[in-house]
Amino acid sequence: MLNAVAGDVESQPMCPQHPEREAVCTCVRCGRYACASCERDEGRCSECARLSALEVPDSRERAHRATVLQYVSAGTSLVGLLYELLLVPEFGNPLAAERLSRWGVLVLAMAVVVATQVTLLMWVHRVVRQLKALGADIGMSPARAVWMWLIPLLNWVKPYHVMRDIAEKLGGASFVASLPLQLWWAANVLARILEKAEAKLLVRETATADTTTRDVVGLLSSVCAVAAALLYVQLIKDLQTRLDRRREGIEEPEAPVAGDEAAAA
Ligand SMILES: [Zn+2]
Ligand SMILES: [Zn+2]
Incomplete structure (x- = not known):
């Protein structure tokens, strides 16, 4: 996971899901920014986590x-x-x-x-x-x-x-x-x-x-x-x-x- 540089307020990227929130990482799967509440396990954004979870058929x-x-x-x-x-x-x-x-x-x-x-x-x-x-x-x-x-x-x-x-x-x-x-x-x-x-x-x-x-x-x-x-x-x-x-x-x-x-x- 790539952590956004702290302190660099000017260039701080924002979360695409929550435009008012600062991004804390970029998703390892799709490369989009994600804020703290959008960040999921293994450095994925919430949407990628959702999609990869649904790739496994249900039981x-x-x-x-x-x-x-x-x-x-x-x-x-x-x-x-x-x-x-x-x-x-x-x-x-x-x-x-x-x-x-x-x-x-x-x-x-x-x-x-x-x-x-x-x-x-x-x-x-x-x-x-x-x-x-x-x-x-x-x-x-x-x-x-x-x-x-x-x-x-x-x-x-x-x-x-x-x-x-x-x-x-x-x-x-x-x-x-x-x-x-x-x-x-x-x-x-x-x-x-x-x-x-x-x-x-x-x-x-x-x-x-x-x-x-x-x-x-x-x-x-x-x-x-x-x-x-x-x-x-x-x-x-x-x-x-x-x-x-x-x-x-x-x-x-x-x-x-x-x-x-x-x-x-
Ligand atoms: Zn993603
Ligand atoms: Zn977000």
């Missing part, structure tokens, strides 16, 4: 897809839950057919998990990209944010931080506090632990194995998975609504100037 479609898949995910977990509640006690001892359908449910659940994860991460990627363009960088690239869900060990903690940072950039501490972030992440972590435990019990299972433990673990795992999916839906919707509002503000060319006037008054 409404991706948010919709991600929430639909979370509902499907909750649905499959619910099927698992009903299975635990209704079918297992009736048979008592595990039959071959029962074990087969249990594996069928697991395979279906895995396919849903993958699809759910893909749509979720596509949404996260687009959201982080938009925030960067809006001058609200969360401190990592969109690709890096996505990797936080995929890198072993890191993915037990980091997705929480990414979602929290996104929320903070969108609405500050009060918005973060209004979201069920901790509950969401606790449900996710618990669902993962129980799912792993259930899979282990399923593999080790013999005719003499303690099926009650496995049933209880399976039941809890399903409950947590349903809760995690529904909380994901709420978070995606809340964050996307905030983001939509932020974008609507910049889609109206007059809005930022009007906002500046109000702030200056």
